[in-house]
Amino acid sequence: MNRSTPMQLPLVAAAPMAGGGTTPALVAAVNEGGGLGLLPAGYLSAAGLAAAIGVTGRLTDCPFGVNLFVPDAPADPAAVAAYRERLRPEAASHGVELPESTGPDRDDWEAKLELLLADPVPVVSYTFGLPSAAEAAAFRAAGSYQIGTVTTPAEARAATLLGMDALCVQGPEAGGHRGTHRQAAVPDARSLAELLAAVREVTPLPLIAAGGLMDGAGIAAALRAGASAAQLGTAYLRTDESGADPNHRAALVGHRGGTTVTRAFTGRPARGLRNAFIDRYEPYAPVGYPEVHHLTRPLRAAATRRGDLTAMHLWAGTGHRRARTGPAADLTAELLAQANAAR
Template structure:
């Protein structure tokens, strides 16, 4: 096991993963930090101004070290004809709109500039690899950098860019896969086995993530060579998380009895509870972020109607372990 550097080496071995779209509130991040854990704000889908406000909110709590997770631009192009075909398939869905094809980079340059001008302790990257110059710039500001990877090849590529640590995400993780090439089939291998493979391929410290729902899961990842673990789904129902009531309820609804990797909502593989929308679109095309923008009106209408059958119910395979109450209590049950 390679020790984690800096502030990451002085926190508990169970971190809270960044979850874009609402769950990763400043309150959640601060509450985790107060009990000696580590958590990150999720900058994905937020504006730079909103991100700056969230950073300020965490700092006002005086809670300690925290991080920010960025979506690195790594678009998955979709042709006009295929986009129009899928848009046509969705036309009958409540809330559907004739959204023109839209590609963007999630305000990458502005968010990087913000974090270089006003540094936070840790910045992590997902979806793509930042260039080496960006990594060096963060290091010069005293910011630790962490890259999400899903296999040894990605880990080696991240090491070449100069990052300080890796988040090794297994296929059981809820929400979007961090895979760099979304067209690549994800190997369904146990997380400890994946950790061992990545640890053997690089000299960087590893944080293991994906499907962790128990103290035994944490212990297995650490025994495999991880320096820490990260959990997401298990804290979605905690008091401090910004998860919607519809999503919270679905995690304990016996009608939802499985998860699957789906492209139906965003054009990028993401693990969600199986609902009617997922079932209707098993062969959704790749196309990110265009399909994310296309389905947003449908998802917004579903959220307003409290309809779980058309909502993106991100969940990892350990979703039944999601706990209510303070996040501090949820984390305490996982510590080895």
């Protein structure tokens, strides 16, 4: 991509839902519908990411992005160990063994950067923080358009000073992990509209609104609040190309317990459908991502195999009951038409 010509952000982007939600097929389908697909690199090795990029490139001729998880400082081993002991009876009751060690994990950060700099993709976005100045400069030189995820005006200032090309402003309504730059931070509780207004005051960069958006009217409202585009995740979880588990898909519209923000599954604040696991363990869950994520992974996998909605991590935004089935390309085209009509 020639950076002398600024990239025009599509009005709709599909969130890079790591762990299986956003697949190469979903990225391609969103592109087909006129949006921007973002491929998640989180939880993949560099080799796995290379394979996913290859598949995506064979499915679409349109530009797409890759989202990176920025590594954080290691968690307190004692706090993670204490949580492990609390979870042991739960694991034993389901015949699950918990890992005795969940050491520091940088999500193959350095190898992924090497991959993406050697063979650049059009768009690179960051969650859980920002790259170093040298890393951001390297991607700038490689020609990749860079998007920083922010959850506060202070994070937006830092991303702007670093030279990001656009900011994804993630409100509290968003499903899955909140992209706070410090995992111990208490997430900003201002609504997406309020947060967009606050961020707009501190940066001239294009803003991508994210959090609870499910239809064209919501996208149009975000545009009126200062955004240039919108990113949707939960809205795509029931589409044909989603990789979400069938029980998760069904729970999005059948669950009546609402959503809540929890650290119980991963050690980072994340919004999901409230269930018994969250109620039991949220009071004891430490700050500790990704160590807690690795600790609870066997429990979550076993719950998914059982189809046990009381123990699965069911990430969902506040508008989850309006998630629809069907081709993602059709949904994207409809969202674009609705948003343009409502502007």
